[in-house]
Amino acid sequence: MHIERLTPNDLAGCVGLAVDRDWQPEEPKWRLLFGVGDAYGVRDEQGGLAGCAVLTRYGPSAAVLSNLLVARRHERQGIGAGLVRHVLAAAAPATTLLYATTEGRELYRRLGFEDVRTANVWVGRFGLVRVDSPRSRPAISADLGPIVKLDSEVYGVDRAHMLARLFSAAEQVRVLEEDGEIVGYATRYASDDWQAIGPVVAPDEDGAQALITDLAEGAEGPVRIDLLDDQRNLGEWLTGCGLATVYQATFMRHGSIPEGRPAQMFAPVGHALG
Numbered sequence: 409m410h411i412e413r414l415t416p417n418d419l420a421g422c423v424g425l426a427v428d429r430d431w432q433p434e435e436p437k438w439r440l441l442f443g444v445g446d447a448y449g450v451r452d453e454q455g456g457l458a459g460c461a462v463l464t465r466y467g468p469s470a471a472v473l474s475n476l477l478v479a480r481r482h483e484r485q486g487i488g489a490g491l492v493r494h495v496l497a498a499a500a501p502a503t504t505l506l507y508a509t510t511e512g513r514e515l516y517r518r519l520g521f522e523d524v525r526t527a528n529v530w531v532g533r534f535g536l537v538r539v540d541s542p543r544s545r546p547a548i549s550a551d552l553g554p555i556v557k558l559d560s561e562v563y564g565v566d567r568a569h570m571l572a573r574l575f576s577a578a579e580q581v582r583v584l585e586e587d588g589e590i591v592g593y594a595t596r597y598a599s600d601d602w603q604a605i606g607p608v609v610a611p612d613e614d615g616a617q618a619l620i621t622d623l624a625e626g627a628e629g630p631v632r633i634d635l636l637d638d639q640r641n642l643g644e645w646l647t648g649c650g651l652a653t654v655y656q657a658t659f660m661r662h663g664s665i666p667e668g669r670p671a672q673m674f675a676p677v678g679h680a681l682g
C-alpha cells in the first residue's frame with residue numbers, strides 16, 4: 409500500500425471521504441487540520457482518495473491522530489489499519505492520542521491503543537437565563553502568551569502552533585482572571601450545524617460554567633461541547649441549559665498520557681485536536 413503526504417489540494421477529497429461516511433463536511437475544520445497537522449492518504453486507481461488520516465504533533469512527546477476515513481467501496485481491505493500503522497510510525501516515539509468512533513475502536517485496540525475514558529458530545533440551543541454579569545472577558549492578542557503557558561501546564565505539552573491558528577479561526581476567545589492572572593480560557597468556533605465550544609480550561613467547575621455561558625450566549629443556533637465523562641456535574645448542568653448527549657466516543661492512548669492537570673481540562677478543542 410502506498411501512503412503519501414497530502415497537500416491542501418486534497419482538502420476537497422478529504423471532505424468527500426467524510427461525506428461518503430455520513431460525516432458532516434466541516435470544511436473549516438479540515439482547513440485548520442491541514443494548517444496544523446500532517447495529512448496522509450491512499451489513492452485509488454483513478455487518483456481519487458481511498459482513505460486518509462491526520463496527525464497533529466504537539467512537540468516531541470505527544471500527537472493526536474484524527475479523521476481516519478476509508479471510502480465505503482474500499483472498506484475492510486486493510487487501508488484503515490495501514491494508515492494507522494503509518495501514522496504511529498511517523499509520530500514515534502511520541503504518545504499518540506485519539507477519540508475513537510465505535511467503528512474505529514476495534515481497529516485501534518488491535519493496533520495497541522488503550523481506552524482512557526468515554527467522551528460525550530453535547531449539542532443543543534443554550535437556554536440558560538443569566539442572572540450574574542459575565543465573569544470572563546474577551547481575550548486580546550497580548551493574552552495569547554499566558555494562554556499558551558496555561559494550556560501547556562494543563563494539557564501537559566506545548567500546543568502553541570495549534571492555539572495560534574485556532575484563535576485566528578475562532579469566533580471568540582474568552583479568559584478568566586484571578587488577581588490579574590489568566591487562570592482559564594475557552595474558545596468558540598463555527599462548524600457546519602453548530603458553534604463548537606472548546607477547549608474549556610478552568611480552575612474549577614464554576615469557572616468552566618462561566619466561560620461556557622459567556623461564549624454560548626453570543627452563539628447563533630446550537631452549540632456543541634465535547635465533555636470528558638468524569639465531568640458529571642457539568643453534564644447535569646448542560647442538561648439544565650438545554651443540551652443533550654448526541655454521540656459518545658472513546659478517548660484512547662498509545663503510550664503514556666502527558667502529565668498535566670487534567671482536572672482543569674473540562675473539554676478538549678474537539679475530537680480532532682485533543
Ligand SMILES: CC(C)(COP(=O)(O)OP(=O)(O)OC[C@H]1O[C@@H](n2cnc3c(N)ncnc32)[C@H](O)[C@@H]1OP(=O)(O)O)[C@@H](O)C(=O)NCCC(=O)NCCS
Nearest residue numbers: 476477478483484485486487488489508509511512514515
Ligand atoms: C474505521 C475505518 C477507518 C476502518 O477502515 P478499514 O479500511 O475498513 O479498516 P481495515 O480494513 O484496516 O480493518 C482492520 C480491522 O479493523 C476492525 N474493523 C474495521 N472496520 C470495522 C467495523 N466497521 N466494525 C468493527 N471492526 C472494524 C476489524 O478488526 C478489521 O479487521 P478484519 O477486517 O480482519 O476484521 C472505516 O470503517 C471508516 O472510515 N469508518 C467511518 C469513519 C470512522 O469511524 N473512522 C474512525 C475515526 S476514529
